[in-house]
Amino acid sequence: xxxxxxxxxxxTLSLPPGDDASMAExxxxxxxxxxxxxxxxxxxxxxxxxxxCPNTSACATPDRYALAVDPDPLSLLSLAVQMTGPGPDAIAxxxxxxxxxxxxxxxxxxxxxDLYLTSCPACWRPARIVAYHWHGYPPTLDSxxxxxEHCGFAGDTAxxxxxRMAAAETKPGRSLHWQMMAxxxxxxxxxREKTEHAxxxxxxxxxxxxxxxxxxxxxxxxxxxxxRALQWVLAxxxxxxxxxxxxxxxxxxxxxxRPYRFEERNLWEVLHExxxxxxxxxxxLPRSLITRSEMEQKVGPGSVFLGQRWPDAKTPHPGPDQMAxxxxxxxxxxxxxxxxxxxxxxxxxxxxxxxxxQSHLELRPGGGEALETMLHDASKALSARLLPQGKLxxxxxxxxxxxxSAAVLASLPNFTGELRVAAAGExxxxxxxxxAASASTAASERRNLRKVGSATMREVIRRxxxxxxxxxxxxxxxxxxxxxxxxxxxxTRQSHLEALLDPRTSPxxxxxxxxxxxxxxxxxxxxxxxxEPPADWRPASDLAELRLVQLLTASSFPTTxxxxxxxxxxxxxxxxxxxxxxxxxxxxxxxxxxxxxxxRLQDDPGRRRKELAALTGALVQxxxxxxxxAADWSQDDLRVVxxxxxxxxxxxxxxxxxxxxxxxxxxxxxxxxGLQRFLVLPGGRAGLVQWRADHQPxxxxxxxxxxWTFVKFRHLRE
Numbered sequence: 259x260x261x262x263x264x265x266x267x268x269x270t271l272s273l274p275p276g277d278d279a280s281m282a283e284x285x286x287x288x289x290x291x292x293x294x295x296x297x298x299x300x301x302x303x304x305x306x307x308x309x310x311c312p313n314t315s316a317c318a319t320p321d322r323y324a325l326a327v328d329p330d331p332l333s334l335l336s337l338a339v340q341m342t343g344p345g346p347d348a349i350a351x352x353x354x355x356x357x358x359x360x361x362x363x364x365x366x367x368x369x370x371x372d373l374y375l376t377s378c379p380a381c382w383r384p385a386r387i388v389a390y391h392w393h394g395y396p397p398t399l400d401s402x403x404x405x406x407e408h409c410g411f412a413g414d415t416a417x418x419x420x421x422r423m424a425a426a427e428t429k430p431g432r433s434l435h436w437q438m439m440a441x442x443x444x445x446x447x448x449x450r451e452k453t454e455h456a457x458x459x460x461x462x463x464x465x466x467x468x469x470x471x472x473x474x475x476x477x478x479x480x481x482x483x484x485x486r487a488l489q490w491v492l493a494x495x496x497x498x499x500x501x502x503x504x505x506x507x508x509x510x511x512x513x514x515x516r517p518y519r520f521e522e523r524n525l526w527e528v529l530h531e532x533x534x535x536x537x538x539x540x541x542x543l544p545r546s547l548i549t550r551s552e553m554e555q556k557v558g559p560g561s562v563f564l565g566q567r568w569p570d571a572k573t574p575h576p577g578p579d580q581m582a583x584x585x586x587x588x589x590x591x592x593x594x595x596x597x598x599x600x601x602x603x604x605x606x607x608x609x610x611x612x613x614x615x616q617s618h619l620e621l622r623p624g625g626g627e628a629l630e631t632m633l634h635d636a637s638k639a640l641s642a643r644l645l646p647q648g649k650l651x652x653x654x655x656x657x658x659x660x661x662x663s664a665a666v667l668a669s670l671p672n673f674t675g676e677l678r679v680a681a682a683g684e685x686x687x688x689x690x691x692x693x694a695a696s697a698s699t700a701a702s703e704r705r706n707l708r709k710v711g712s713a714t715m716r717e718v719i720r721r722x723x724x725x726x727x728x729x730x731x732x733x734x735x736x737x738x739x740x741x742x743x744x745x746x747x748x749x750t751r752q753s754h755l756e757a758l759l760d761p762r763t764s765p766x767x768x769x770x771x772x773x774x775x776x777x778x779x780x781x782x783x784x785x786x787x788x789x790e791p792p793a794d795w796r797p798a799s800d801l802a803e804l805r806l807v808q809l810l811t812a813s814s815f816p817t818t819x820x821x822x823x824x825x826x827x828x829x830x831x832x833x834x835x836x837x838x839x840x841x842x843x844x845x846x847x848x849x850x851x852x853x854x855x856x857x858r859l860q861d862d863p864g865r866r867r868k869e870l871a872a873l874t875g876a877l878v879q880x881x882x883x884x885x886x887x888a889a890d891w892s893q894d895d896l897r898v899v900x901x902x903x904x905x906x907x908x909x910x911x912x913x914x915x916x917x918x919x920x921x922x923x924x925x926x927x928x929x930x931x932g933l934q935r936f937l938v939l940p941g942g943r944a945g946l947v948q949w950r951a952d953h954q955p956x957x958x959x960x961x962x963x964x965x966w967t968f969v970k971f972r973h974l975r976e
Contacts, residue, residue: 331603331611332493339490343540344483352484353491353533359474366474367526370467373428374524378406379415388412390421390522392461392501397516399425429462430469438469442604442612449619455514456601459500459594467525468492468499472605487540489606494532496602499525502594514594596621707739707746711758712765714738715786723797724920725771725785725955728759735759773952775959785955791924799954800918802835803946806843807916810857818844821855842949846942858942866915866940870897873938873974877911896922906932911969913938917946923960934965941970 343349357367371386378385385406391414393400399422405412430438436445443450457465475488501520502508508517596618604612718734719726732755739746746754757763761770761784770778771785778784805828806821815821822840829835848855859865874890877899881888886901886908896914900907910933912919917939926935939947947968950957960966 331607335490339486340539340542343487346537349487349537352480352488370526378411380411381409383408388524393519428466430466434469438605441608442601456597458516459502461522464499464522487536490536491532495528498528707754708758710738711735719788720792723795725787727785771955775955795921797920799839800920801829803843803916803918814853814856816854846946870913873913874899909934911936911938917943920956924956927960927964929965936969937966938969
């Protein structure tokens with residue numbers, strides 16, 4: 259798979275959803291629909307794309323090439339509706355049928371609306387409660403948000419006694435509770451107690467309304483496509499109606515703890531939001547994207563599968579010029595995330611569908627061993643069944659310090675491609691690794707663990723062009739050991755890594771620094787760097803800054819995340835920028851407009867070139883007026899002015915519009931007697947200069963030892 263095909267769909271990967279994830283990512287994970295669409299659109303014509311989650315290696319048989327989203331039925335539901343779902347009018351008709359269903363002599367929709375009726379505190383006419391606010395353990399009703407269509411009032415008001423009474427009385431009865439929980443696990447099942455924990459993430463009123471809606475749907479006689487569409491609507495409502503929907507941070511917690519403060523939304527409005535969402539997406543993914551195939555779609559306990567088979571039995575395999583792809587989604591070890599998906603699957607499809615996710619409930623943050631056990635057999639089987647020129651792509655996501663990339667890489671087959679890491683959001687990353695199915699290494703090629711690890715460290719640092727911390731080195735070391743068949747067993751793996759990454763015993767041709775660019779001392783964070791950087795040295799941070807200016811010169815971007823993704827994909831796969839550095843660049847170069855983020859007017863490249871030429875001429879004239887000899891020259895997008903006296907350099911001015919100067923500053927780090935050095939930059943780069951000095955040891959060391967003084971453009975004009 260070449261870089262173009264990889265870049266085409268990498269920005270849409272999202273597993274599991276993060277703080278700013280859309281509802282499609284919440285319900286449609288582990289494979290969001292844009293991932294599938296982009297893969298199929300950009301994969302070479304006539305090729306076969308096979309998508310698998312763990313535990314689906316049985317689908318990868320020699321005579322079947324399948325697009326499978328098993329074991330997660332919610333993912334398949336989202337995919338099936340978007341590929342073959344009915345039109346908006348048909349979904350609306352089925353939704354109306356749901357709301358018109360008889361519930362104890364009244365339309366079900368009317369019952370839902372009455373749950374949230376009150377009097378407007380301003381005009382005393384009927385008004386709608388938009389949300390209830392709860393807090394504490396156990397939860398206490400705190401306030402309510404009211405909206406009046408008569409006088410326009412909208413805001414929070416105090417809770418009335420009738421609200422507390424309704425909250426206490428409206429809850430599932432024993433029969434409904436037993437019926438819905440039995441759809442997930444039997445009463446005596448070992449997971450029944452854990453399953454019951456999921457109920458704490460709903461208020462009794464919301465749970466009753468959602469369960470009644472699901473039970474009414476189960477009694478309907480609807481065409482298959484309309485039933486699936488309504489199931490997706492209710493799946494969206496199960497997420498939006500929970501008390502963690504407005505607090506995505508809770509999905510990353512290790513315990514099954516209810517939030518201290520949460521919001522209970524109006525289920526009538528939630529259902530209509532979910533309806534509009536599904537209507538906008540149903541049937542929008544063309545079936546023609548999966549070519550030469552017969553489609554089989556089943557959602558339910560019997561089979562969760564969307565497959566493609568070759569129509570001609572005489573040609574069960576692709577031709578030698580075709581390729582095959584398997585995309586393996588790595589489940590995140592998030593107990594709450596998988597518990598919710600587990601019970602949702604049972605409520606929607608029954609016990610058989612929920613059982614497919616049972617193994618995911620044992621995952622725990624930091625549980626690298628569990629990930630290895632889950633992934634190793636499936637990935638090995640998938641890789642073995644791909645064509646020799648096929649590819650296996652693994653995707654996973656982590657947050658903050660809980661980086662599971664090392665465990666994931668160690669569990670997957672031999673990877674020949676580089677690890678791509680993209681900054682998905684604040685403190686969040688998505689990793690994508692590509693493996694050739696035919697990669698193998700004989701035992702005779704195995705090498706000493708330290709030798710292989712040291713060589714890998716040097717290569718990673720050389721390509722990145724900047725000092726690197728252990729968090730970035732560790733997954734590459736493990737991947738290198740795996741490629742050569744030298745991966746130590748789990749019991750001793752960490753000790754080998756600790757020995758290799760011990761800053762007191764630096765590998766050959768490397769030095770260990772602290773953040774300020776000084777020699778490392780105990781108690782400080784170590785940074786590994788090369789004793790001699792390569793001649794063609796292009797640091798990742800410099801490339802990111804130059805590329806960002808090019809992107810902004812060409813167009814604007816709607817959000818910070820959109821620009822961050824595009825910048826990540828515009829760089830080589832092995833030089834991903836850190837999100838804090840991207841944020842610093844955006845703050846320095848961008849300003850908000852009606853179209854989103856745009857390049858500041860004063861940073862237009864043509865304008866900056868004219869400004870640099872004018873300042874260069876001014877410095878030459880000032881030097882001559884002061885009695886110095888003055889010389890100037892240009893190189894790439896920077897200019898140099900030097901003042902000389904008696905043939906000796908007295909002052910050197912480096913003028914440029916960017917801070918992409920790391921190699922030049924580093925090579926000018928040695929002080930020269932009688933020479934003063936000045937770095938002349940726009941005032942808007944001051945934040946980048948400070949950021950580099952605080953976070954990049956090369957800059958901190960070079961600026962301090964070279965005696966560089968920062969001068970703003972406006973100071974020269976004055």
